[in-house]
Amino acid sequence: MKNIYIRAIFLFLGLLLSSSCSDYLDKESDTELTLDGVFESKTKTENWLASCYSRIPDPTWGYARSLGWEILGDDMTPSERWRQYDWQVIPFILGDWSVGSQWTPGYWNNLPQRIRECNLLIQNIKPLPEQNLNEEEVRLMIAECRFLKAYYYSLLINTYGPIPFSPDQITPVNYNLSDLQVGQTPYDDIVTWINKELKEVELILPASYSDGRKFGRATSIMCKAVRARMLLFAASPLVNGNSDYANHVTKEGTPLFNNTYDANKWKIAADASKDLILSAEAAGHKLYTEMNTAGKIDPFLSCQNLHLIEASKGNTEVLFARVNVDSKEYDRHTAPGGAGGAGGYGVTQSLVDAFFTANGLPITDPNSGYVETGFSSQDGYWPNGVTKFNEVKSPGLVTLAGTYNMYCNREPRFYLAVNFNGAWYTDGDNAGKDRGRKLEFFNGAKDNNNTHDAPQNGYLARKRTDPTRNPTIGYFAPRHGILYRLGEAYLNYAEALNESDPGNPEILFYLNKIRTRAGVRTYTTGATDVDNIHVNDDQESIRKIIRMERRVELCTEGIRYDDLRRWKLAETVLNGPFYGMNFNGKNADEFYKRTAYQTRVYRKSFYWFPIYLAEIEKNPNLIQAPFWDK
Secondary structure (H helix, E strand, C coil): CCCCCCHHHHCCCCCCCCCCCHHHCCCCCCCCCCHHHHCCCHHHHHHHHHHHHCCCCCCCHHHHHHCCHHHHCCCEECCHHHHHHCCCCHHHHCCCCCCCCCCCCCHHHHHHHHHHHHHHHHHHCCCEHHHCECHHHHHHHHHHHHHHHHHHHHHHHHHHCCECCCCCCCCCCCCCHHHHCCCCECHHHHHHHHHHHHHHHCCCCCCCCCCHHHCCCCCHHHHHHHHHHHHHHHHCCCCCCCHHHCCCECCCCCECCCCCCCCHHHHHHHHHHHHHHHHHHHCCCCCCCCECCCCCECHHHHHHHCCCCCHHHCCCCEEEEECCCCHHHHHHHHCCHHHCCCCCCEECHHHHHHCCECCCCCCCCCCCCCCCCCECCCCEECCCCCCCCCCCCCCCEEECCCCEHHHCCECHHHHHHEEECCCEECCCCCCCCCCCEECCCCCCCCCCCCCCCCCCCCEEECCCCCCCCEHHHCECCCCCEEEEEHHHHHHHHHHHHHHHCCCCCHHHHHHHHHHHHHCCCEEECCCCCCCEEECCCCHHHHHHHHHHHHHHHCCCCCCHHHHHHHCCCHHHHCCEEEEECCCCCCCHHHHCCCEEEEEECCCHHHHCCCCCHHHHHHCCCCCCCCCCCC
C-alpha cells in the first residue's frame, strides 16, 4: 500500500474528542504513521474511528458559544461585551457579518476532513482476528463511518446550502489544484444522497448497544433522526420553491435550489418522522417522565430532568447524544453572579412571552388570566397535583409573594426555563433545609454588578442547567449533550403531517403528548373544558399552535434558529429591537419596564453562512451563498 503520512490526523487522536465511546478517550497514538501501520492495529483503528466522530457538535456550550445556534435565534442572549472573549457570533446578530468573518467551527474546512477520514477507514479497514477485531465489528465500523459522512454532509448543507460534493472521493496527497476546484452540487441532490445513504446504513446498525461503553456510537435510530430533521428542513419554504433563489445557479447555469414548490416533500418528511417514532418506540424509547406522589406525571421534574438524566439512568427520550460535553461552562455562564457564576447568559423577553399561562393559553388570549403589571399578594403554587419542585423551600412553590405579575400563573416549562427577578434560587453557598434565596437583578443588587457579567436584560437562562451546581467551589455535575430527542420527533411529525395531510387526527395526538407531559391542557377540535382547549381544525390554526408549541418545548436547544430560517421568518423576527427588563433599574419602578437592550440586524443573505472570500478566490467554480455578493 502507498506510503501516506497522516501526522495531521493523529494530532487529533491524543485528544479523542468525546463523541465516541468512553473506551476511546484515554488512548494515545503515534504522530507519524502510514495507513498500513494504522489498520494493522485494532487500537489504532479504533483511534482513527474516534477521530471520525470528533466533529459531532457540543449541544450545550457549543450551541451557545462556538456554533452559536442559540444566540443566532431569538431564545437566548449573552452579554454583548462577551465578544471580547471571542464569542464570534455576537457581532453576527448585530449585522457585523461578512465573507471574511471568523467562525471557529469552520464547517467548510473541518467537516470535509472528517469525511475524508471516514472514507480512508472504509477503504482500508480489515479484520484482525488475532487482535479480536472480527468481520462483524469491521462491518459495523464501516457503517458508522457511512453514518458520520451523511451526518456531516447534513450539517454542511444546513449551514451553507449547496456545497462541493464528492462523497466517496479521497483527494490524493499529490493532488493537482484543479482536482479541488469543483463547484457546488444542487441542494436537493445532496439531500437525496444523504437520505438514501442513511436508509441503507440503518439496516446495518443496531437500534442500541448492550455494551454501555458504546453509548454515543451510531445506531439505526440516529440514522432515522438525522433523516427526519433534514427532510423537514428540505420540505420547508426556505428551500422548497423559494423564488428568491431563482438566479442562484452554477457557472454552467444549473439551479442550486429548486424553484418549484413540491408538496410531496412534506409527505416524505412526515413519513420519515413517523418511521423514526415507530422505530424508536419499538426500541424502548419514550418521553421521559417522573411521577408525583399522587401517581400522576410531575411536569416539573419530567421537563427538567429530561435534560439532566442520562440514558444509562433511564432517560429513554434521548435518541442521539454526545458524551462529555462542556456543560460546566454552560452552567457557569447561566448562574447568577451572586452565586459565583458569570451571570450574563439570559433569555429574551420574546421567549418569556411565548410561554403559556397555567391554563394552557397564550398570554395574548383574553381568557388566559395573564396580568402583566403589579405584584402578587401571596405565594403561588402549581395547582395541578403534588410536585417536588422547589422542595428545599416549599414543594410546588413557583412564585413568592411580591413577584411581578408577568411571571405569575404561568405553565411549568416557564419556571424551568427562565430565572427572573424575585425567583427562588437554590444557592449552593447555603446548606440545610432553608438553603436558597430570591434572585436580585436590580442594578447594584447581589446578582447585578452592573458589568458584562450580569443579566443584561433582566433574565438568566434556567433550562438545561444543573440545580445542584455550585460555582463558588467549582462543582458542576457532568452530563451528556442531547442532539436529538423523541419530543422533537413528535413535533416534527405533527408539523409535516399538518402540511401534507391537514385534519389528520394524529397531528393533535402527538402534539398533545408533549402538552400532557408539560402539565398543560391539551387541544381538541371539540368543546373547551377543564382538560381541553378548543382549536379550529383548519391548517393555518393548527400550524399556529404547532409553532407555538415548538417555541416553548424546544427552546434553548439550538433548534429555534433553524425553525426561523426554514419558515423564512428570520429576516422579520430577528430584525429590530430585542427587549427585556431594564438592566439599569435600581428599584421596581425603574426595573420592570420593557426596554430595548439591543437592536439586531438580519439581512436576506444571513439565511446561509457565507463561503470565505479566500475560498472563492482559490476556486473560480464556487458560487457565493445567496445575496452575500450584493
